[in-house]
Amino acid sequence: xxxxxxxxxxxxxxxxxxxxxxxxxxxxxxxxxxxxxxxxxxxxxxxxxxxxxxxxxxxxxxxxxxxxxxxxxxxxxxxxxxxxxxxxxxxxxxxxxxxxxxxxxxxxxxxxxxxxxxxxxxxxxxxxxxxxxxxxxxxxxxxxxxxxxxxxxxxxxxxxxxxxxxxxxxxxxxxxxxxxxxxxxxxxxxxxxxxxxxxxxxxxxxxxxxxxxxxxxxxxxxxxxxxxxxxxxxxxxxxxxxxxxxxxxxxxxxxxxxxxxxxxxxxxxxxxxxxxxxxxxxxxxxxxxxxxxxxxxxxxxxxxxxxxxxxxxxxxxxxxxxxxxxxxxxxxxxxxxxxxxxxxxxxxxxxxxxxxxxxxxxxxxxxxxxxxxxxxxxxxxxxxxxxxxxxxxxxxxxxxxxxxxxxxxxxxxxxxx
Amino acid sequence: xxxxxxxxxxxxxxxxxxxxxxxxxxxxxxxxxxxxxxxxxxxxxxxxxxxxxxxxxxxxxxxxxxxxxxxxxxxxxxxxxxxxxxxxxxxxxxxxxxxxxxxxxxxxxxxxxxxxxxxxxxxxxxxxxxxxxxxxxxxxxxxxxxxxxxxxxxxxxxxxxxxxxxxxxxxxxxxxxxxxxxxxxxxxxxxxxxxxxxxxxxxxxxxxxxxxxxxxxxxxxxxxxxxxxxxxxxxxxxxxxxxxxxxxxxxxxxxxxxxxxxxxxxxxxxxxxxxxxxxxxxxxxxxxxxxxxxxxxxxxxxxxxxxxxxxxxxxxxxxxxxxxxxxxxxxxxxxxxxxxxxxxxxxxxxxxxx
Numbered sequence: 001x002x003x004x005x006x007x008x009x010x011x012x013x014x015x016x017x018x019x020x021x022x023x024x025x026x027x028x029x030x031x032x033x034x035x036x037x038x039x040x041x042x043x044x045x046x047x048x049x050x051x052x053x054x055x056x057x058x059x060x061x062x063x064x065x066x067x068x069x070x071x072x073x074x075x076x077x078x079x080x081x082x083x084x085x086x087x088x089x090x091x092x093x094x095x096x097x098x099x100x101x102x103x104x105x106x107x108x109x110x111x112x113x114x115x116x117x118x119x120x121x122x123x124x125x126x127x128x129x130x131x132x133x134x135x136x137x138x139x140x141x142x143x144x145x146x147x148x149x150x151x152x153x154x155x156x157x158x159x160x161x162x163x164x165x166x167x168x169x170x171x172x173x174x175x176x177x178x179x180x181x182x183x184x185x186x187x188x189x190x191x192x193x194x195x196x197x198x199x200x201x202x203x204x205x206x207x208x209x210x211x212x213x214x215x216x217x218x219x220x221x222x223x224x225x226x227x228x229x230x231x232x233x234x235x236x237x238x239x240x241x242x243x244x245x246x247x248x249x250x251x252x253x254x255x256x257x258x259x260x261x262x263x264x265x266x267x268x269x270x271x272x273x274x275x276x277x278x279x280x281x282x283x284x285x286x287x288x289x290x291x292x293x294x295x296x297x298x299x300x301x302x303x304x305x306x307x308x309x310x311x312x313x314x315x316x317x318x319x320x321x322x323x324x325x326x327x328x329x330x331x332x333x334x335x336x337x338x339x340x341x342x343x344x345x346x347x348x349x350x351x352x353x354x355x356x357x358x359x360x361x362x363x364x365x366x367x368x369x370x371x372x373x374x375x376x377x378x379x380x381x382x383x384x385x386x387x388x389x390x391x392x393x394x395x396x397x398x399x400x401x402x403x404x405x406x407x408x409x410x411x412x413x414x415x416x417x
Numbered sequence: 418x419x420x421x422x423x424x425x426x427x428x429x430x431x432x433x434x435x436x437x438x439x440x441x442x443x444x445x446x447x448x449x450x451x452x453x454x455x456x457x458x459x460x461x462x463x464x465x466x467x468x469x470x471x472x473x474x475x476x477x478x479x480x481x482x483x484x485x486x487x488x489x490x491x492x493x494x495x496x497x498x499x500x501x502x503x504x505x506x507x508x509x510x511x512x513x514x515x516x517x518x519x520x521x522x523x524x525x526x527x528x529x530x531x532x533x534x535x536x537x538x539x540x541x542x543x544x545x546x547x548x549x550x551x552x553x554x555x556x557x558x559x560x561x562x563x564x565x566x567x568x569x570x571x572x573x574x575x576x577x578x579x580x581x582x583x584x585x586x587x588x589x590x591x592x593x594x595x596x597x598x599x600x601x602x603x604x605x606x607x608x609x610x611x612x613x614x615x616x617x618x619x620x621x622x623x624x625x626x627x628x629x630x631x632x633x634x635x636x637x638x639x640x641x642x643x644x645x646x647x648x649x650x651x652x653x654x655x656x657x658x659x660x661x662x663x664x665x666x667x668x669x670x671x672x673x674x675x676x677x678x679x680x681x682x683x684x685x686x687x688x689x690x691x692x693x694x695x696x697x698x699x700x701x702x703x704x705x706x707x708x709x710x711x712x713x714x715x716x717x718x719x720x721x722x723x724x725x726x727x728x729x730x731x732x733x734x735x736x737x738x739x740x741x742x743x744x745x746x747x748x749x750x751x752x753x754x755x756x757x758x759x760x761x762x763x764x765x766x767x768x769x770x771x
Contacts, residue, residue, distance in 0.1 A: 145618035155760035167658035172554035269571030274550035401559025
């Protein structure tokens with residue numbers, strides 16, 4: 001029983017398109033600014049101001065010093081929300097506006113809200129612990145306790161928008177979480193169980209995240225250089241990206257702007273190591289994504305890599321790509337060179353970038369590239385965006401716990417059958 | 418009366434639960450839970466506490482458990498028991514065809530311990546790197562995969578007290594959409610002073626049920642696939658959710674959610690034998706029971722599990738399903754699990770129990 005690989009029966013599956021993008025990133029908020037940032041190869045890196053960095057040798061990150069939640073959040077009180085929740089709501093509001101959908105129009109629709117995250121509201125737990133240590137008391141700050149639930153990243157979107165028919169779920173599958181959430185939204189809409197999916201990821205820049213990756217020796221001194229011979233690691237970052245997914249016919253019927261089509265996705269688990277990536281797990285995931293999407297690696301015009309800029313990730317990820325792609329892999333760039341590692345938001349921001357790239361016919365660059373690494377040897381689209389006629393793109397994401405998720409997006413051709 | 422057709426006889430049948438395993442204050446294993454629920458007598462013998470005699474390193478051995486938190490230990494142990502119960506390695510499936518879907522809450526203890534080190538040691542980064550993995554919410558699901566060599570989709574789900582029902586829906590969709598042939602799914606919650614303190618700050622001390630802990634893991638298969646020694650214990654007919662705007666709307670919101678689920682599953686009210694609500698203390702629980710009565714009529718309300726083991730947070734819905742499986746065994750009738758969390762979610766699952 002069940003020895004053959006699980007594969008999707010695509011017959012009867014509804015086509016799912018991306019009709020709205022809500023983006024809050026260190027290189028731009030909203031589609032026009034973010035698209036311009038990708039095209040210019042803008043860097044979001046700057047000295048950290050979110051927390052005290054005394055005692056650390058390196059102190060850069062890709063944060064959002066000007067993020068003002070009250071600009072986007074009207075119904076709930078931003079002071080009662082943790083920063084990751086603020087980001088998830090604000091990017092959802094932006095996504096609906098971009099899709100030209102009102103909350104009222106969604107109220108009677110079956111909506112799936114899926115938000116991926118790595119650290120969720122752990123920043124509020126840090127606030128509690130810091131106060132306990134400073135005061136010597138075990139008391140827990142009540143307001144921080146309320147804000148500290150990561151489950152609120154999804155529920156509070158529904159409450160802000162009063163989406164009474166929504167299923168609101170947080171998917172904390174670490175640094176692959178954005179792709180997980182988009183894949184889940186895709187399945188729910190393709191299968192006819194949801195009319196609309198509002199899905200993506202959000203994470204705040206936390207002291208905890210910075211400490212963690214600093215201790216693991218993976219924080220870069222000043223810039224992130226994926227695929228570079230002298231790459232030195234990640235920069236931590238923050239942001240949010242939410243996508244509006246709808247069924248193609250419904251989107252066309254209301255005259256929605258269509259960025260791209262979601263063709264499919266795949267998930268695998270390395271079942272190997274809690275933090276180290278595994279070549280075979282990643283390669284299987286890429287193959288499954290194509291099987292699910294009904295595409296082949298040969299059709300892929302561009303790969304948006306997980307591309308963290310650590311020694312371990314880049315070599316392993318590219319080896320996995322080579323294992324699946326028979327010939328020379330297509331151009332493969334890392335948005336993390338510009339955005340830093342935004343954790344659970346990373347693959348959602350990258351998926352938004354892929355949708356923009358498909359629509360506008362360019363490949364976002366890998367910036368900060370000085371010297372190619374012969375051990376890697378791929379076309380990483382160094383430093384400058386490149387015009388390209390893109391039809392199928394692949395968005396990779398890998399996470400601690402061996403959680404891999406690969407998403408396939410395509411240019412939406414109405415006559416595809 | 419003709420017995421209802423088994424789900425395997427109907428090609429359109431929903432996925433089926435074919436095995437389960439549980440750890441809770443009631444004990445280790447499904448058998449301990451069945452015995453406790455079937456025993457008559459004092460229902461308040463327990464009220465929220467730890468899983469007895471559960472030391473992670475004693476239960477799982479000393480290899481690979483040094484930095485494992487209690488939640489991961491419970492999930493790995495419950496998965497081990499489940500797979501032993503299910504028969505041949507991985508119930509006869511290839512490792513890449515089986516999904517692991519685990520419902521969790523924030524790992525409050527692991528995160529706060531880690532953070533305390535960053536504030537109290539000489540340098541903020543003077544932390545133990547082996548403590549890093551367990552600060553991530555997907556650690557336990559990853560451990561289940563590593564320990565039992567399951568290489569299919571591995572997902573972690575979070576949604577307050579609605580977590581377990583959201584997890585069931587994720588596992589159901591994973592199979593419907595071709596990502597897995599079977600899933601090991603369930604939910605876990607651990608007891609710790611840190612969690613108790615944070616939750617008590619949210620609800621007010623003593624306002625909720627006392628905190629409990631536990632884990633339930635289920636095997637979900639397609640109705641066509643279950644064979645051999647495994648038979649369907651329950652068919653998943655519908656899982657449905659909604660959002661309430663304020664306390665006054667919980668009742669109507671849940672009633673509406675239940676009516677949609679009944680309609681989707683084509684189930685009549687008189688086919689339902691009982692409802693197992695989250696039944697939290699206070700106004701949410703009252704509104705939940707009222708909404709269930711509005712949609713389903715006056716049915717037996719099962720809360721023995723929650724009364725016995727306390728507030729199991731993310732795992733509560735899984736224990737509600739266990740109570741339905743035990744109470745409805747052999748009936749062929751429909752059991753309903755409901756939830757109404759404090760964040761805005763209502764939800765329900767309709768299961769035909771065999």
